[in-house]
Every structure is written in C-alpha cells, then in structure tokens.
Amino acid sequence: MxxxxxxxxxxxxxxxxxxxxxxxxxxxxxxxxxxxxxxxxxxxxxxxxxxxxxxxxxxxxxxxxxxxxxxxxxxxxxxxxxxxxxxxxxxxxxxxxxxxxxxxxxxxxxxxxxxxxxxxxxxxxxxxxxxxxxxxxxxxxxxxxxxxxxxxxxxxxxxxxxxxxxxxxxxxxxxxxxxxxxxxxxxxxxxxxxxxxxxxxxxxxxxxxxxxxxxxxxxxxxxxxxxxxxxxxxxxxxxxxxxxxxxxxxxxxxxxxxxxxxxxxxxxxxxxxxxxxxxxxxxxxxxxxxxxxxxxxxxxxxxxxxxxxxxxxxxxxxxxxxxxxxxxxxxxxxxxxxxxxxxxxxxxxxxxxxxxxxLGLQKKDHVIEKRTGIPHFAELPIEEKQKLIAKNPLYGQIVCRCEMVTEGEIVDAIRRPLGARSLDGVKRRTRAGMGRCQSGFCLPRVCEILHRETGIPQDMITKCGGNSRVVVGYTKGEKEPRDREDGRHPHEEM
Structure with missing residues (x-):
C-alpha cells in the first residue's frame, strides 16, 4: 500500500x-x-x-x-x-x-x-x-x-x-x-x-x-x-x-x-x-x-x-x-x-x-540532494573530453553529427534511472536528433544502440511509445514486423 x-x-x-x-x-x-x-x-x-x-x-x-x-x-x-x-x-x-x-x-x-x-x-x-x-x-x-x-x-x-x-x-x-x-x-x-x-x-x-x-x-x-x-x-x-x-x-x-x-x-x-x-x-x-x-x-x-x-x-x-x-x-x-x-x-x-x-508524515533524516546529469560532450573543454574518452571510449564515437552527441551519452541515457526506451526518450535526454537534419543521419544508429542496451527488437522500437514504431516493413526477405494489440514490447515495461 x-x-x-x-x-x-x-x-x-x-x-x-x-x-x-x-x-x-x-x-x-x-x-x-x-x-x-x-x-x-x-x-x-x-x-x-x-x-x-x-x-x-x-x-x-x-x-x-x-x-x-x-x-x-x-x-x-x-x-x-x-x-x-x-x-x-x-x-x-x-x-x-x-x-x-x-x-x-x-x-x-x-x-x-x-x-x-x-x-x-x-x-x-x-x-x-x-x-x-x-x-x-x-x-x-x-x-x-x-x-x-x-x-x-x-x-x-x-x-x-x-x-x-x-x-x-x-x-x-x-x-x-x-x-x-x-x-x-x-x-x-x-x-x-x-x-x-x-x-x-x-x-x-x-x-x-x-x-x-x-x-x-x-x-x-x-x-x-x-x-x-x-x-x-x-x-x-x-x-x-x-x-x-x-x-x-x-x-x-x-x-x-x-x-x-x-x-x-x-x-x-x-x-x-x-x-x-x-x-x-x-x-x-x-x-x-x-x-x-x-x-x-x-x-x-x-x-x-x-x-x-x-x-x-x-x-x-x-x-x-x-x-x-x-x-x-x-x-x-x-x-x-x-x-x-x-x-x-x-x-x-x-x-x-x-x-x-x-498524512502525519515525518521528514527523512537522510536525503540524496544531488543528482548528476548526462555529460554533454560537445560542451566540454578539450581536456575533459580527453579524460572522458580515456575513461569510456564510447564518448569518442560521434552518433549525432549535428549536435555532436556521442555513443557514451546515449548509453548513459538508456542505463540511468528512468532510462530512455524510445527514440524521443534518447533525443530529449541527449539532443541526438534535435539538430538541423532532425534525425536523418543518426536515427538508424540510435535504434541499434537501443536494441543492444535494452533487448527491444529493432522492429519494436518506437519514436515515442505506443504504436509509433519506426520499422514498418522490410525490403528483403519475408520477415514482417511483430505486432501487439497495444503496440508495446514486453521490454518497454523495464
């Protein structure tokens, strides 16, 4: 209760x-x-x-x-x-x-x-x-x-x-x-x-x-x-x-x-x-x-x-x-x-x-007051960029060219508390897709990373949840996108 x-x-x-x-x-x-x-x-x-x-x-x-x-x-x-x-x-x-x-x-x-x-x-x-x-x-x-x-x-x-x-x-x-x-x-x-x-x-x-x-x-x-x-x-x-x-x-x-x-x-x-x-x-x-x-x-x-x-x-x-x-x-x-x-x-x-x-509630004796956000790689001084890449090489891999968003930032956005489970979730946390090309370049790579990190099949990855799936068909083979009545994959419930 x-x-x-x-x-x-x-x-x-x-x-x-x-x-x-x-x-x-x-x-x-x-x-x-x-x-x-x-x-x-x-x-x-x-x-x-x-x-x-x-x-x-x-x-x-x-x-x-x-x-x-x-x-x-x-x-x-x-x-x-x-x-x-x-x-x-x-x-x-x-x-x-x-x-x-x-x-x-x-x-x-x-x-x-x-x-x-x-x-x-x-x-x-x-x-x-x-x-x-x-x-x-x-x-x-x-x-x-x-x-x-x-x-x-x-x-x-x-x-x-x-x-x-x-x-x-x-x-x-x-x-x-x-x-x-x-x-x-x-x-x-x-x-x-x-x-x-x-x-x-x-x-x-x-x-x-x-x-x-x-x-x-x-x-x-x-x-x-x-x-x-x-x-x-x-x-x-x-x-x-x-x-x-x-x-x-x-x-x-x-x-x-x-x-x-x-x-x-x-x-x-x-x-x-x-x-x-x-x-x-x-x-x-x-x-x-x-x-x-x-x-x-x-x-x-x-x-x-x-x-x-x-x-x-x-x-x-x-x-x-x-x-x-x-x-x-x-x-x-x-x-x-x-x-x-x-x-x-x-x-x-x-x-x-x-x-x-x-409700007759009492204040906690100990509260976590500070929260650290996702580092925005493009805004960091060169020395801090080098340190970040040395610590995690994924920060050396640019995924979104317009906003200079790295794979490290996207992985952080997915893995952190209340992590991203959709393309818009990644975009709003990291700005991947917010630049001039509006996801034209980085969308496929972000889908791959979401799939790798969450296990959500790529044909079930959505723009913003529900039925907003990105993959709607295949150009080769007989495979068809899976379907669910509510447009969700079980991994979305993580």
Whole structure:
C-alpha cells in the first residue's frame, strides 16, 4: 500500500514526487505514456517567469515568485542548465504605455524587485535586433530560461533516487474509495491501493478529478504552435522578448533557449481533442507574422522544426490546487498552465507541506540532494573530453553529427534511472536528433544502440511509445514486423 499515488509524470507530478521523496513515505507515480514529460511539460516556451503577469494575490502569483526564487539552487543541485537571461515586455504603441506601467506595478505588488521601464538607445543597446516599432519595454531581470524536459527528468530521477516508484504505461481508468477511506486506483491493468491521491494529470486532470469529486471541474486544452530556429542564429536576441499580454496570454515571444537555439511562439487556440498536437499552416504563419512585431525579421530558412503543445486551461483563472470536494485526501494539482513551469518547484513544496500535515508524515533524516546529469560532450573543454574518452571510449564515437552527441551519452541515457526506451526518450535526454537534419543521419544508429542496451527488437522500437514504431516493413526477405494489440514490447515495461 502507498501513502500517496501521484497521477502524471509531467513537471508538476515530478516536482510533487521530488518534494514528497523528502518525507518518510511510500510514494509512486503513475504515468500513462512511456516516459516522463511527454505531455504539456515537453512543449512550452521553456521560460522561468519573473512574476509580473499573474493577478496580485493569486496562487499563480505566489507560486510563480516562490518557484523562481527556488530555481537557482534547485538547478545547481540537480545539474540542470538554467540561465537568468532576463525578459523584455515590449510596447509598440505609445497609447498602450499604461498597460506596461500596470505590469510594472503588478510585478512590484507580487513581491519582485528590479523591474523597470527602458527606452531609447539603452533599450536597443540591450537588444539591437528589436523591431523599429518598439518604443519602450519593461525589463524583468529575474526571468530565465531552462530546458523543460531536463528539469522534469532531473526532478523525477532524484525522486527515484530517494525511493519513489515510477510506473509507465499506467493510464488511470478508475478510482474508488473504500469503507476504510483507502483509494483503489486502477491503472494499466493493475490496482494500486493508497491513502491519498495527488492529481497532476495535465489536460486530463478534470477527468481524474471528476471520478471522485462531487464538484466537477473542466480543463480545456489550448494549443500553442512554435517555430524553432537553427543554432546559427545564437545571439540574435539575449533576453526573452514578450509582447503585451492579451486575454489569450502573453502573445508570441522570441527567446533564446539554453541550448543556443531561437524559439518563437506560441499561438493560442482552444481545441476539443486533448491529443491534438498537430501544427497547422495557419498557426505557423501566425507565429512568423507576429514575431516580427517584436524583432527584426528572422530568416525563415533557418527554421529547423515546428511543433505544438497543449496548455491545461482551467476555468477559474487560477491554478486549481487543494483537496477535492467530497473526496478526502484527494489533492488536485490542476489547471497548471503558464506560469506552471516556473511554479512547479513551489507546487511540489506546497504539496509536500499538505501531505506532511494531512498524512502525519515525518521528514527523512537522510536525503540524496544531488543528482548528476548526462555529460554533454560537445560542451566540454578539450581536456575533459580527453579524460572522458580515456575513461569510456564510447564518448569518442560521434552518433549525432549535428549536435555532436556521442555513443557514451546515449548509453548513459538508456542505463540511468528512468532510462530512455524510445527514440524521443534518447533525443530529449541527449539532443541526438534535435539538430538541423532532425534525425536523418543518426536515427538508424540510435535504434541499434537501443536494441543492444535494452533487448527491444529493432522492429519494436518506437519514436515515442505506443504504436509509433519506426520499422514498418522490410525490403528483403519475408520477415514482417511483430505486432501487439497495444503496440508495446514486453521490454518497454523495464
């Protein structure tokens, strides 16, 4: 029996697991897909917000500011790349200067210092590639950028180091509470018995909540489309460039990433399908048009990929966090949209404080605080590269030429706690396949390594779990790809 079952292994669920792993408790995480961070958390703007946008007094404001404060030490402890590059909210119409000043006042009211409005030569010295239409900007120096997947993975790996169980391919289909007050959670064909449930199911959080609560909620998926530019444009902007917020959100931004790319987006469209992450010609055209309101035109020939992500929009205007009506010890972490990534560590902290009190848990005497990530070979000084190759010759074998990812990194990604079991799992951990050719060169070699390290037959290796198999037929012989009703191979359950 578990003290708490967490549903969802996105950044919110992983942060809750990380915080709860500091307590003397038996905890598990149920994730319906094949890896951590496969939903909302993997496809967003990767921004750690400064705290100027959320309404004063809201949970969003409180948790954004606290999460931002936690980020430096957290990322240092968990070996996650994080940069405080600062943000600029640009104004292109003098008639809207009042809105910029209102954002400044809101940020100060939310308890964040350092905000100021910048104009003229000083502004264009900061960002020479701003659009000529920009007249002023609010500068938020505490804003930053992070890799959402690396942060989520690091939180989950550290939780695993500290005793949290993770179960993948475990989609929750039913929850009931027995006469003793214990919850029975049915997921992936297994029943998990637990004292408490923590609902961090992203766009599906309403469906999980509505299984047990007398007061129903609704989560609407809102799709955002992005364009990612080649690292050849590194330095085009240094700050994260926002437009003035509207009722649809913070608008199309242009930002550097921690890996040196330039990212533009997102759009903001409510959709009905919670799995619809398709990009559209209209959406990409909107990104390309609106990015030019903030910066000088980016060269379209430098776009290496486009993608879409979904935001879990609640109807309260704030995060939905707390014990569900009519369901004691069922704790919602729902409606976690922007600034959800920024707020995640604080949401985890808040969840652990609730669990400690509600479940009568004690803090552990010993906790593993540090986690070491996969070494990114391409970023190391030559002396460290030589030492790494001498220690493990696989680091001398380049697999992904675009990103200079080595076989050693890929093997580490597969063998470490919560290791990769798909091509996307390898890609997100190592960047193999994220370069200009988008896996055109390295995909066959990564498949070979996955097969060798996991025993998964090559015709059962997937892009991202389920039925997304890469090998769909053979050009020679009579051998056909094996099939399973759920598209999985038993080795995926490792």
């Amino acid at each position: 578990y003290d708490a079952v967490i549903i969802g292994a996105g950044v919110t669920g992983a942060a809750a697991a990380w915080a709860l792993s500091r307590l003397c408790a038996n905890i598990c995480v149920l994730e319906r897909t094949e890896d951590v961070c496969t939903g909302t958390s993997k496809a967003n703007s990767a921004i750690i917000h400064g705290g100027f946008d959320p309404a004063v007094g809201s949970l969003m404001a409180k948790l954004n500011v606290r999460g931002n404060e936690m980020m430096d030490s957290l990322c240092e402890d968990l070996d996650v790349p994080f940069q405080r590059n600062g943000a600029l909210v640009v104004c292109t119409d003098e008639a809207k200067m009042g809105e910029l000043e209102a954002l400044l006042a809101r940020g100060i009211a939310n308890g964040v210092s350092g905000f100021r409005i910048v104009r003229g030569e000083e502004l264009f010295r900061m960002e020479p590639n701003l659009s000529e239409n920009v007249t002023a900007a609010l500068r938020a120096p505490t804003s930053g950028i992070v890799c959402p997947f690396e942060l989520t993975l690091a939180l989950a790996e550290n939780a695993c180091q500290n005793g949290v169980d993770f179960h993948f391919h475990a989609e929750v289909t039913d929850i009931r509470r027995d006469e003793k007050g214990l919850y029975h959670v049915k997921a992936g064909g297994t029943e998990y018995v637990t004292r408490a449930v923590i609902n961090a199911a992203g766009v599906y959080a309403d469906e999980i909540h509505n299984m047990v609560s007398t007061q129903k909620i609704r989560i609407r998926p809102r799709r955002g489309e992005y364009c990612l530019y080649d690292r050849a444009l590194q330095g085009y902007v240094r700050h994260t460039i926002f437009q003035l917020p509207t009722e649809k959100g913070k608008g199309v931004l242009v930002t550097p990433t921690v890996h040196g790319n330039i990212l533009a987006g997102p759009t903001s469209d409510f959709i009905s399908d919670k799995e619809d992450t398709a990009t559209t010609a209209e959406g990409i055209a909107e990104v390309l048009e609106k990015e030019n309101l903030s910066v000088k035109p980016l060269p379209g020939g430098r776009i290496i990929t486009s993608f879409a992500g979904l935001r879990a929009h609640g109807e309260t205007g704030d995060f939905i966090i707390g014990e569900a009506e009519g369901a004691p010890l069922f704790y919602d972490l729902a409606g976690i949209e922007s600034p959800g990534l920024s707020s995640a560590p604080a949401i985890g902290e808040m969840t652990a404080a609730w669990a400690e009190k509600a």
